[in-house]
Amino acid sequence: YYVVLKDRDYQIRKYRPITVAQTLFNGQFQEAMNHSFRLLGSYLFGRNDQHEKMAMTAPVFLARGEKNVQAGEEKQFSGWMMSFVLPMRYTHETPPKSLDRNIEIIKLPALLVAS
Numbered sequence: 001y002y003v004v005l006k007d008r009d010y011q012i013r014k015y016r017p018i019t020v021a022q023t024l025f026n027g028q029f030q031e032a033m034n035h036s037f038r039l040l041g042s043y044l045f046g047r048n049d050q051h052e053k054m055a056m057t058a059p060v061f062l063a064r065g066e067k068n069v070q071a072g073e074e075k076q077f078s079g080w081m082m083s084f085v086l087p088m089r090y091t092h093e094t095p096p097k098s099l100d101r102n103i104e105i106i107k108l109p110a111l112l113v114a115s
Contacts (some may be wrong), residue, residue: 004112011115017092019107020061021037021098026079036082042083043103049095057085059113 005012023039025032037060044054060082082107086095095105 001115002105013113013115015109015113017091017109018088019086019105020083021086021095022061022081022104022106023102024079024081024084029080032080033082035079039100039102040082040084043098043100047070048100049099050096052096054095055087057087059115060084 001013001015003011004014019039021043025036025038027035044056046053055064063079063081063083064079086105093105098105
């Protein structure tokens with residue numbers, strides 16, 4: 001990413017296109033965080049069709065609401081959506097498939113993020 005705007009309390013960052021592994025969990029915040037983090041972590045650490053271990057990268061995205069924009073489309077959901085950014089090589093290569101049907105692999109276009 002690169003910093004577009006920097007203020008005392010926050011930054012606006014522009015990220016190039018990325019690929020994320022994401023999952024949805026309905027429940028209280030802490031329960032959703034714990035469940036989602038463990039589920040996505042297991043995917044990164046080899047619970048995938050290639051048994052490939054991947055590096056943990058940043059950022060981790062967390063969203064709550066009624067809709068989420070993915071690759072230019074609106075996807076309806078309610079609950080907590082957590083997304084782990086996959087290593088940059090998966091912007092061009094196909095990442096391993098998850099063995100858990102609750103994990104989706106999504107390619108996202110460039111985006112602006114407040115941090």
